[in-house]
Amino acid sequence: MKETSPTLDCLRLRFEIQARKPIELPSYKGSTLRGALGMALKHSCCAARHRPCDSCLLRFSCLYVYFFETPRMGESPQDLRYRNAPHPFVLQILMDGPLRLEAGQLWSFDMTVIGRAIQWTPYLVMAAHRMGDIGIGKGRGTFDLRRVLSLNAHGHTWEELYSDGTLRLPKKKIALLPSSNGEPAWKHGRMRFRFLTPLRLVAQGEPVRRPDFPTLMATLLRRLENLCQFHADSNEPIGLNVPFSELLEKARSVQVVEDNTRWFDWERYSHRQGRKMRLGGLVGEVVYEGDWKTLAPLVSAGRWIHVGKGTSFGLGRYEFQNALKGE
Incomplete structure:
Protein backbone atom coordinates (compact mmCIF):
# COMPACT_ATOMS: atom_id res chain seq x y z
CA MET A 1 0.00 0.00 0.00
CA LYS A 2 1.37 3.38 -0.90
CA GLU A 3 2.20 5.69 2.02
CA THR A 4 0.76 8.71 0.25
CA SER A 5 -1.65 11.15 1.82
CA PRO A 6 -4.98 10.54 0.08
CA THR A 7 -7.60 13.13 -0.76
CA LEU A 8 -11.02 12.13 0.49
CA ASP A 9 -13.78 14.72 0.34
CA CYS A 10 -17.52 14.55 0.67
CA LEU A 11 -20.45 16.54 -0.65
CA ARG A 12 -23.55 16.97 1.47
CA LEU A 13 -26.67 17.25 -0.68
CA ARG A 14 -30.21 18.28 0.17
CA PHE A 15 -32.98 17.29 -2.27
CA GLU A 16 -36.09 19.45 -1.96
CA ILE A 17 -39.22 17.86 -3.42
CA GLN A 18 -42.88 18.81 -3.85
CA ALA A 19 -45.52 16.08 -3.86
CA ARG A 20 -47.66 15.77 -7.00
CA LYS A 21 -49.80 13.04 -5.44
CA PRO A 22 -50.00 11.94 -1.80
CA ILE A 23 -46.81 10.26 -0.57
CA GLU A 24 -46.70 7.85 2.37
CA LEU A 25 -43.34 6.87 3.84
CA PRO A 26 -42.59 4.60 6.82
CA SER A 27 -40.97 5.67 10.07
CA TYR A 28 -37.52 4.75 8.81
CA LYS A 29 -37.35 6.21 5.33
CA GLY A 30 -33.74 5.39 4.45
CA SER A 31 -34.47 1.92 3.07
CA THR A 32 -37.41 3.15 0.96
CA LEU A 33 -35.48 6.08 -0.50
CA ARG A 34 -32.35 4.03 -1.18
CA GLY A 35 -34.35 1.42 -3.08
CA ALA A 36 -36.27 4.01 -5.08
CA LEU A 37 -33.16 6.03 -5.94
CA GLY A 38 -31.29 2.89 -7.00
CA MET A 39 -34.18 1.80 -9.24
CA ALA A 40 -34.36 5.26 -10.80
CA LEU A 41 -30.61 5.41 -11.46
CA LYS A 42 -30.67 1.95 -13.01
CA HIS A 43 -33.60 2.88 -15.28
CA SER A 44 -31.75 6.04 -16.29
CA CYS A 45 -28.32 4.66 -17.15
CA CYS A 46 -28.58 0.90 -17.71
CA ALA A 47 -27.49 -0.05 -21.24
CA ALA A 48 -28.14 -3.80 -20.90
CA ARG A 49 -31.73 -4.13 -19.68
CA HIS A 50 -32.84 -7.39 -18.06
CA ARG A 51 -29.27 -8.67 -17.73
CA PRO A 52 -28.07 -9.44 -14.16
CA CYS A 53 -25.48 -6.88 -13.06
CA ASP A 54 -22.95 -9.49 -11.95
CA SER A 55 -22.76 -10.93 -15.48
CA CYS A 56 -22.96 -7.66 -17.42
CA LEU A 57 -20.00 -6.73 -19.62
CA LEU A 58 -20.40 -3.09 -18.56
CA ARG A 59 -20.31 -3.87 -14.84
CA PHE A 60 -17.07 -2.01 -14.12
CA SER A 61 -18.10 1.14 -16.00
CA CYS A 62 -21.74 1.35 -14.88
CA LEU A 63 -22.76 4.15 -12.53
CA TYR A 64 -25.61 2.15 -11.03
CA VAL A 65 -23.22 -0.67 -10.12
CA TYR A 66 -20.64 1.82 -8.80
CA PHE A 67 -23.15 3.42 -6.45
CA PHE A 68 -25.41 0.54 -5.43
CA GLU A 69 -23.52 -2.72 -6.04
CA THR A 70 -20.02 -1.31 -5.62
CA PRO A 71 -17.60 -3.98 -6.89
CA ARG A 72 -14.15 -4.78 -5.66
CA MET A 73 -11.59 -3.52 -8.13
CA GLY A 74 -9.90 -6.85 -8.80
CA GLU A 75 -8.71 -10.13 -7.36
CA SER A 76 -5.39 -9.00 -5.92
CA PRO A 77 -4.57 -9.91 -2.29
CA GLN A 78 -5.25 -6.26 -1.41
CA ASP A 79 -8.71 -6.34 -3.01
CA LEU A 80 -9.57 -9.72 -1.49
CA ARG A 81 -9.14 -8.25 1.99
CA TYR A 82 -12.62 -6.78 1.47
CA ARG A 83 -15.71 -8.95 1.22
CA ASN A 84 -17.70 -6.01 -0.14
CA ALA A 85 -16.61 -2.58 -1.28
CA PRO A 86 -18.24 0.32 0.60
CA HIS A 87 -20.85 2.33 -1.26
CA PRO A 88 -19.75 5.91 -2.03
CA PHE A 89 -22.79 7.52 -0.40
CA VAL A 90 -24.95 7.58 2.71
CA LEU A 91 -28.51 8.78 3.19
CA GLN A 92 -28.88 11.11 6.17
CA ILE A 93 -32.47 10.41 7.19
CA LEU A 94 -33.85 10.66 10.72
CA MET A 95 -36.19 8.14 12.35
CA ASP A 96 -38.94 10.66 13.09
CA GLY A 97 -42.10 8.66 12.52
CA PRO A 98 -44.21 7.90 9.45
CA LEU A 99 -44.68 10.70 6.93
CA ARG A 100 -47.63 11.60 4.74
CA LEU A 101 -47.30 14.38 2.21
CA GLU A 102 -50.39 15.77 0.53
CA ALA A 103 -50.25 17.05 -3.05
CA GLY A 104 -48.35 20.34 -3.10
CA GLN A 105 -46.50 19.80 0.20
CA LEU A 106 -42.73 20.23 0.38
CA TRP A 107 -40.20 17.88 1.99
CA SER A 108 -36.46 17.31 1.80
CA PHE A 109 -33.95 14.53 2.36
CA ASP A 110 -30.17 14.65 2.68
CA MET A 111 -27.43 12.55 1.14
CA THR A 112 -23.65 12.54 1.50
CA VAL A 113 -21.62 11.64 -1.60
CA ILE A 114 -18.03 10.51 -1.02
CA GLY A 115 -14.76 10.82 -2.93
CA ARG A 116 -14.72 10.22 -6.69
CA ALA A 117 -18.50 9.78 -6.70
CA ILE A 118 -18.87 13.57 -6.33
CA GLN A 119 -18.12 14.00 -10.05
CA TRP A 120 -21.28 11.99 -10.83
CA THR A 121 -23.61 14.30 -8.87
CA PRO A 122 -25.52 15.28 -12.06
CA TYR A 123 -26.55 11.63 -12.48
CA LEU A 124 -27.91 11.57 -8.93
CA VAL A 125 -29.95 14.67 -9.73
CA MET A 126 -31.22 12.95 -12.89
CA ALA A 127 -32.09 9.86 -10.83
CA ALA A 128 -34.00 11.97 -8.30
CA HIS A 129 -36.02 13.43 -11.19
CA ARG A 130 -36.77 9.93 -12.44
CA MET A 131 -37.63 8.77 -8.93
CA GLY A 132 -40.26 11.51 -8.78
CA ASP A 133 -41.89 10.14 -11.93
CA ILE A 134 -41.74 6.50 -10.79
CA GLY A 135 -43.04 7.33 -7.33
CA ILE A 136 -42.03 6.35 -3.80
CA GLY A 137 -43.58 4.76 -0.76
CA LYS A 138 -46.97 3.16 -0.35
CA GLY A 139 -49.08 3.80 -3.45
CA ARG A 140 -46.07 5.16 -5.38
CA GLY A 141 -46.65 8.82 -4.64
CA THR A 142 -45.03 11.02 -7.28
CA PHE A 143 -43.21 14.33 -6.81
CA ASP A 144 -41.32 17.12 -8.57
CA LEU A 145 -37.70 17.88 -7.73
CA ARG A 146 -37.57 21.58 -6.87
CA ARG A 147 -34.00 22.22 -5.73
CA VAL A 148 -30.76 20.46 -4.87
CA LEU A 149 -28.46 22.26 -2.43
CA SER A 150 -25.00 21.53 -1.09
CA LEU A 151 -24.52 22.05 2.65
CA ASN A 152 -21.45 23.02 4.66
CA ALA A 153 -20.24 21.21 7.78
CA HIS A 154 -22.75 23.12 9.91
CA GLY A 155 -25.73 22.23 7.76
CA HIS A 156 -26.13 25.66 6.16
CA THR A 157 -26.65 26.15 2.42
CA TRP A 158 -23.36 26.43 0.54
CA GLU A 159 -24.36 26.27 -3.11
CA GLU A 160 -27.54 25.85 -5.12
CA LEU A 161 -26.73 23.03 -7.53
CA TYR A 162 -30.12 22.61 -9.20
CA SER A 163 -33.26 24.70 -9.60
CA ASP A 164 -35.70 25.61 -12.40
CA GLY A 165 -34.14 23.10 -14.80
CA THR A 166 -30.60 24.49 -14.39
CA LEU A 167 -27.83 22.23 -13.07
CA ARG A 168 -24.51 23.51 -11.69
CA LEU A 169 -21.48 21.43 -10.75
CA PRO A 170 -20.35 21.70 -7.12
CA LYS A 171 -17.33 23.89 -6.39
CA LYS A 172 -17.05 23.33 -2.63
CA LYS A 173 -16.45 20.08 -0.74
CA ILE A 174 -15.89 19.02 2.86
Whole structure:
Protein backbone atom coordinates (compact mmCIF):
# COMPACT_ATOMS: atom_id res chain seq x y z
CA MET A 1 0.00 0.00 0.00
CA LYS A 2 1.37 3.38 -0.90
CA GLU A 3 2.20 5.69 2.02
CA THR A 4 0.76 8.71 0.25
CA SER A 5 -1.65 11.15 1.82
CA PRO A 6 -4.98 10.54 0.08
CA THR A 7 -7.60 13.13 -0.76
CA LEU A 8 -11.02 12.13 0.49
CA ASP A 9 -13.78 14.72 0.34
CA CYS A 10 -17.52 14.55 0.67
CA LEU A 11 -20.45 16.54 -0.65
CA ARG A 12 -23.55 16.97 1.47
CA LEU A 13 -26.67 17.25 -0.68
CA ARG A 14 -30.21 18.28 0.17
CA PHE A 15 -32.98 17.29 -2.27
CA GLU A 16 -36.09 19.45 -1.96
CA ILE A 17 -39.22 17.86 -3.42
CA GLN A 18 -42.88 18.81 -3.85
CA ALA A 19 -45.52 16.08 -3.86
CA ARG A 20 -47.66 15.77 -7.00
CA LYS A 21 -49.80 13.04 -5.44
CA PRO A 22 -50.00 11.94 -1.80
CA ILE A 23 -46.81 10.26 -0.57
CA GLU A 24 -46.70 7.85 2.37
CA LEU A 25 -43.34 6.87 3.84
CA PRO A 26 -42.59 4.60 6.82
CA SER A 27 -40.97 5.67 10.07
CA TYR A 28 -37.52 4.75 8.81
CA LYS A 29 -37.35 6.21 5.33
CA GLY A 30 -33.74 5.39 4.45
CA SER A 31 -34.47 1.92 3.07
CA THR A 32 -37.41 3.15 0.96
CA LEU A 33 -35.48 6.08 -0.50
CA ARG A 34 -32.35 4.03 -1.18
CA GLY A 35 -34.35 1.42 -3.08
CA ALA A 36 -36.27 4.01 -5.08
CA LEU A 37 -33.16 6.03 -5.94
CA GLY A 38 -31.29 2.89 -7.00
CA MET A 39 -34.18 1.80 -9.24
CA ALA A 40 -34.36 5.26 -10.80
CA LEU A 41 -30.61 5.41 -11.46
CA LYS A 42 -30.67 1.95 -13.01
CA HIS A 43 -33.60 2.88 -15.28
CA SER A 44 -31.75 6.04 -16.29
CA CYS A 45 -28.32 4.66 -17.15
CA CYS A 46 -28.58 0.90 -17.71
CA ALA A 47 -27.49 -0.05 -21.24
CA ALA A 48 -28.14 -3.80 -20.90
CA ARG A 49 -31.73 -4.13 -19.68
CA HIS A 50 -32.84 -7.39 -18.06
CA ARG A 51 -29.27 -8.67 -17.73
CA PRO A 52 -28.07 -9.44 -14.16
CA CYS A 53 -25.48 -6.88 -13.06
CA ASP A 54 -22.95 -9.49 -11.95
CA SER A 55 -22.76 -10.93 -15.48
CA CYS A 56 -22.96 -7.66 -17.42
CA LEU A 57 -20.00 -6.73 -19.62
CA LEU A 58 -20.40 -3.09 -18.56
CA ARG A 59 -20.31 -3.87 -14.84
CA PHE A 60 -17.07 -2.01 -14.12
CA SER A 61 -18.10 1.14 -16.00
CA CYS A 62 -21.74 1.35 -14.88
CA LEU A 63 -22.76 4.15 -12.53
CA TYR A 64 -25.61 2.15 -11.03
CA VAL A 65 -23.22 -0.67 -10.12
CA TYR A 66 -20.64 1.82 -8.80
CA PHE A 67 -23.15 3.42 -6.45
CA PHE A 68 -25.41 0.54 -5.43
CA GLU A 69 -23.52 -2.72 -6.04
CA THR A 70 -20.02 -1.31 -5.62
CA PRO A 71 -17.60 -3.98 -6.89
CA ARG A 72 -14.15 -4.78 -5.66
CA MET A 73 -11.59 -3.52 -8.13
CA GLY A 74 -9.90 -6.85 -8.80
CA GLU A 75 -8.71 -10.13 -7.36
CA SER A 76 -5.39 -9.00 -5.92
CA PRO A 77 -4.57 -9.91 -2.29
CA GLN A 78 -5.25 -6.26 -1.41
CA ASP A 79 -8.71 -6.34 -3.01
CA LEU A 80 -9.57 -9.72 -1.49
CA ARG A 81 -9.14 -8.25 1.99
CA TYR A 82 -12.62 -6.78 1.47
CA ARG A 83 -15.71 -8.95 1.22
CA ASN A 84 -17.70 -6.01 -0.14
CA ALA A 85 -16.61 -2.58 -1.28
CA PRO A 86 -18.24 0.32 0.60
CA HIS A 87 -20.85 2.33 -1.26
CA PRO A 88 -19.75 5.91 -2.03
CA PHE A 89 -22.79 7.52 -0.40
CA VAL A 90 -24.95 7.58 2.71
CA LEU A 91 -28.51 8.78 3.19
CA GLN A 92 -28.88 11.11 6.17
CA ILE A 93 -32.47 10.41 7.19
CA LEU A 94 -33.85 10.66 10.72
CA MET A 95 -36.19 8.14 12.35
CA ASP A 96 -38.94 10.66 13.09
CA GLY A 97 -42.10 8.66 12.52
CA PRO A 98 -44.21 7.90 9.45
CA LEU A 99 -44.68 10.70 6.93
CA ARG A 100 -47.63 11.60 4.74
CA LEU A 101 -47.30 14.38 2.21
CA GLU A 102 -50.39 15.77 0.53
CA ALA A 103 -50.25 17.05 -3.05
CA GLY A 104 -48.35 20.34 -3.10
CA GLN A 105 -46.50 19.80 0.20
CA LEU A 106 -42.73 20.23 0.38
CA TRP A 107 -40.20 17.88 1.99
CA SER A 108 -36.46 17.31 1.80
CA PHE A 109 -33.95 14.53 2.36
CA ASP A 110 -30.17 14.65 2.68
CA MET A 111 -27.43 12.55 1.14
CA THR A 112 -23.65 12.54 1.50
CA VAL A 113 -21.62 11.64 -1.60
CA ILE A 114 -18.03 10.51 -1.02
CA GLY A 115 -14.76 10.82 -2.93
CA ARG A 116 -14.72 10.22 -6.69
CA ALA A 117 -18.50 9.78 -6.70
CA ILE A 118 -18.87 13.57 -6.33
CA GLN A 119 -18.12 14.00 -10.05
CA TRP A 120 -21.28 11.99 -10.83
CA THR A 121 -23.61 14.30 -8.87
CA PRO A 122 -25.52 15.28 -12.06
CA TYR A 123 -26.55 11.63 -12.48
CA LEU A 124 -27.91 11.57 -8.93
CA VAL A 125 -29.95 14.67 -9.73
CA MET A 126 -31.22 12.95 -12.89
CA ALA A 127 -32.09 9.86 -10.83
CA ALA A 128 -34.00 11.97 -8.30
CA HIS A 129 -36.02 13.43 -11.19
CA ARG A 130 -36.77 9.93 -12.44
CA MET A 131 -37.63 8.77 -8.93
CA GLY A 132 -40.26 11.51 -8.78
CA ASP A 133 -41.89 10.14 -11.93
CA ILE A 134 -41.74 6.50 -10.79
CA GLY A 135 -43.04 7.33 -7.33
CA ILE A 136 -42.03 6.35 -3.80
CA GLY A 137 -43.58 4.76 -0.76
CA LYS A 138 -46.97 3.16 -0.35
CA GLY A 139 -49.08 3.80 -3.45
CA ARG A 140 -46.07 5.16 -5.38
CA GLY A 141 -46.65 8.82 -4.64
CA THR A 142 -45.03 11.02 -7.28
CA PHE A 143 -43.21 14.33 -6.81
CA ASP A 144 -41.32 17.12 -8.57
CA LEU A 145 -37.70 17.88 -7.73
CA ARG A 146 -37.57 21.58 -6.87
CA ARG A 147 -34.00 22.22 -5.73
CA VAL A 148 -30.76 20.46 -4.87
CA LEU A 149 -28.46 22.26 -2.43
CA SER A 150 -25.00 21.53 -1.09
CA LEU A 151 -24.52 22.05 2.65
CA ASN A 152 -21.45 23.02 4.66
CA ALA A 153 -20.24 21.21 7.78
CA HIS A 154 -22.75 23.12 9.91
CA GLY A 155 -25.73 22.23 7.76
CA HIS A 156 -26.13 25.66 6.16
CA THR A 157 -26.65 26.15 2.42
CA TRP A 158 -23.36 26.43 0.54
CA GLU A 159 -24.36 26.27 -3.11
CA GLU A 160 -27.54 25.85 -5.12
CA LEU A 161 -26.73 23.03 -7.53
CA TYR A 162 -30.12 22.61 -9.20
CA SER A 163 -33.26 24.70 -9.60
CA ASP A 164 -35.70 25.61 -12.40
CA GLY A 165 -34.14 23.10 -14.80
CA THR A 166 -30.60 24.49 -14.39
CA LEU A 167 -27.83 22.23 -13.07
CA ARG A 168 -24.51 23.51 -11.69
CA LEU A 169 -21.48 21.43 -10.75
CA PRO A 170 -20.35 21.70 -7.12
CA LYS A 171 -17.33 23.89 -6.39
CA LYS A 172 -17.05 23.33 -2.63
CA LYS A 173 -16.45 20.08 -0.74
CA ILE A 174 -15.89 19.02 2.86
CA ALA A 175 -12.49 17.44 3.55
CA LEU A 176 -12.88 14.25 5.57
CA LEU A 177 -9.31 13.48 6.57
CA PRO A 178 -7.76 14.98 9.71
CA SER A 179 -5.04 17.09 8.11
CA SER A 180 -7.45 19.65 6.70
CA ASN A 181 -11.01 19.32 7.93
CA GLY A 182 -10.79 22.45 10.06
CA GLU A 183 -12.12 20.98 13.32
CA PRO A 184 -10.86 22.33 16.66
CA ALA A 185 -8.17 20.37 18.49
CA TRP A 186 -10.21 19.40 21.56
CA LYS A 187 -8.29 18.21 24.59
CA HIS A 188 -9.25 16.04 27.56
CA GLY A 189 -12.90 16.20 28.55
CA ARG A 190 -16.34 14.69 28.22
CA MET A 191 -18.19 14.35 24.94
CA ARG A 192 -21.84 13.48 24.52
CA PHE A 193 -22.60 11.29 21.50
CA ARG A 194 -26.13 10.95 20.19
CA PHE A 195 -26.81 7.96 17.92
CA LEU A 196 -29.59 9.24 15.66
CA THR A 197 -30.10 6.01 13.69
CA PRO A 198 -29.29 2.44 14.75
CA LEU A 199 -25.56 1.93 15.25
CA ARG A 200 -24.68 -1.61 14.12
CA LEU A 201 -21.22 -2.55 15.38
CA VAL A 202 -19.86 -6.08 15.21
CA ALA A 203 -17.01 -7.55 17.28
CA GLN A 204 -15.83 -11.15 16.83
CA GLY A 205 -18.87 -11.86 14.67
CA GLU A 206 -21.39 -10.73 17.29
CA PRO A 207 -23.45 -7.51 17.45
CA VAL A 208 -22.15 -5.00 19.99
CA ARG A 209 -24.86 -4.01 22.46
CA ARG A 210 -22.80 -1.61 24.56
CA PRO A 211 -21.34 1.63 23.10
CA ASP A 212 -17.72 0.66 23.68
CA PHE A 213 -15.57 3.50 22.29
CA PRO A 214 -12.53 1.43 21.19
CA THR A 215 -14.87 -0.72 19.05
CA LEU A 216 -16.54 2.40 17.64
CA MET A 217 -13.17 3.96 16.79
CA ALA A 218 -11.74 0.78 15.25
CA THR A 219 -14.86 0.44 13.07
CA LEU A 220 -14.63 4.08 12.00
CA LEU A 221 -10.94 3.72 11.09
CA ARG A 222 -11.70 0.63 9.00
CA ARG A 223 -14.49 2.50 7.25
CA LEU A 224 -12.22 5.44 6.41
CA GLU A 225 -9.55 3.01 5.23
CA ASN A 226 -12.03 1.24 2.96
CA LEU A 227 -13.38 4.50 1.55
CA CYS A 228 -9.84 5.66 0.78
CA GLN A 229 -9.03 2.32 -0.81
CA PHE A 230 -12.00 2.39 -3.19
CA HIS A 231 -13.09 6.01 -3.56
CA ALA A 232 -10.21 8.43 -2.87
CA ASP A 233 -9.21 10.87 -5.61
CA SER A 234 -6.31 8.85 -6.97
CA ASN A 235 -5.41 6.79 -10.00
CA GLU A 236 -4.28 3.96 -7.70
CA PRO A 237 -5.67 2.45 -4.48
CA ILE A 238 -4.38 4.48 -1.52
CA GLY A 239 -4.53 3.60 2.16
CA LEU A 240 -5.47 5.82 5.05
CA ASN A 241 -2.18 7.39 6.15
CA VAL A 242 -2.79 7.71 9.91
CA PRO A 243 -1.08 6.10 12.95
CA PHE A 244 -3.56 3.26 13.55
CA SER A 245 -1.83 1.80 16.62
CA GLU A 246 -1.50 5.17 18.31
CA LEU A 247 -5.13 6.08 17.63
CA LEU A 248 -6.44 2.75 18.88
CA GLU A 249 -4.32 3.10 22.03
CA LYS A 250 -5.86 6.54 22.61
CA ALA A 251 -9.31 5.07 21.99
CA ARG A 252 -8.77 2.42 24.67
CA SER A 253 -8.28 5.19 27.24
CA VAL A 254 -11.71 6.73 26.48
CA GLN A 255 -14.24 5.62 29.10
CA VAL A 256 -18.04 5.49 29.19
CA VAL A 257 -19.25 7.70 32.06
CA GLU A 258 -22.96 7.76 31.21
CA ASP A 259 -24.87 5.31 29.00
CA ASN A 260 -28.44 6.05 27.94
CA THR A 261 -28.47 3.92 24.80
CA ARG A 262 -30.90 1.13 23.98
CA TRP A 263 -31.18 -1.58 21.36
CA PHE A 264 -33.62 -0.85 18.55
CA ASP A 265 -34.78 -3.40 15.97
CA TRP A 266 -36.31 -2.58 12.60
CA GLU A 267 -37.06 -4.61 9.49
CA ARG A 268 -36.61 -3.98 5.80
CA TYR A 269 -37.47 -6.07 2.78
CA SER A 270 -34.54 -6.83 0.47
CA HIS A 271 -35.75 -7.21 -3.12
CA ARG A 272 -32.29 -8.44 -4.13
CA GLN A 273 -32.32 -11.21 -1.50
CA GLY A 274 -36.09 -11.76 -1.63
CA ARG A 275 -36.59 -11.72 2.13
CA LYS A 276 -37.13 -9.55 5.17
CA MET A 277 -34.04 -8.52 7.10
CA ARG A 278 -33.92 -7.45 10.74
CA LEU A 279 -31.40 -4.66 11.30
CA GLY A 280 -30.99 -3.78 14.95
CA GLY A 281 -28.60 -1.30 16.52
CA LEU A 282 -27.95 1.13 19.34
CA VAL A 283 -29.81 4.44 19.57
CA GLY A 284 -29.74 7.11 22.28
CA GLU A 285 -26.97 8.98 24.07
CA VAL A 286 -23.67 8.12 25.69
CA VAL A 287 -21.09 10.34 27.40
CA TYR A 288 -17.42 9.47 26.91
CA GLU A 289 -14.44 10.92 28.76
CA GLY A 290 -10.91 10.94 27.41
CA ASP A 291 -8.22 12.72 25.42
CA TRP A 292 -9.74 13.96 22.14
CA LYS A 293 -6.79 15.86 20.67
CA THR A 294 -5.93 13.30 17.97
CA LEU A 295 -9.30 11.50 17.87
CA ALA A 296 -11.65 14.45 17.32
CA PRO A 297 -10.94 15.11 13.60
CA LEU A 298 -11.64 11.47 12.68
CA VAL A 299 -14.71 11.31 14.92
CA SER A 300 -15.88 14.51 13.22
CA ALA A 301 -15.54 12.90 9.78
CA GLY A 302 -17.73 10.04 11.00
CA ARG A 303 -20.71 12.39 11.25
CA TRP A 304 -20.87 12.58 7.46
CA ILE A 305 -19.89 9.04 6.47
CA HIS A 306 -21.63 7.24 9.38
CA VAL A 307 -20.18 4.11 10.99
CA GLY A 308 -21.02 0.42 11.29
CA LYS A 309 -23.32 -1.71 9.14
CA GLY A 310 -26.01 -0.35 6.81
CA THR A 311 -24.56 3.12 6.33
CA SER A 312 -25.99 3.56 2.82
CA PHE A 313 -29.49 3.22 4.32
CA GLY A 314 -28.58 5.95 6.80
CA LEU A 315 -27.72 3.69 9.75
CA GLY A 316 -24.86 4.60 12.08
CA ARG A 317 -25.52 8.34 12.02
CA TYR A 318 -24.39 10.27 15.09
CA GLU A 319 -23.66 13.74 16.35
CA PHE A 320 -21.59 14.85 19.32
CA GLN A 321 -20.88 17.89 21.48
CA ASN A 322 -19.01 18.97 24.59
CA ALA A 323 -20.95 17.33 27.42
CA LEU A 324 -20.24 20.13 29.90
CA LYS A 325 -20.59 23.27 27.78
CA GLY A 326 -23.13 22.01 25.24
CA GLU A 327 -20.88 23.24 22.42
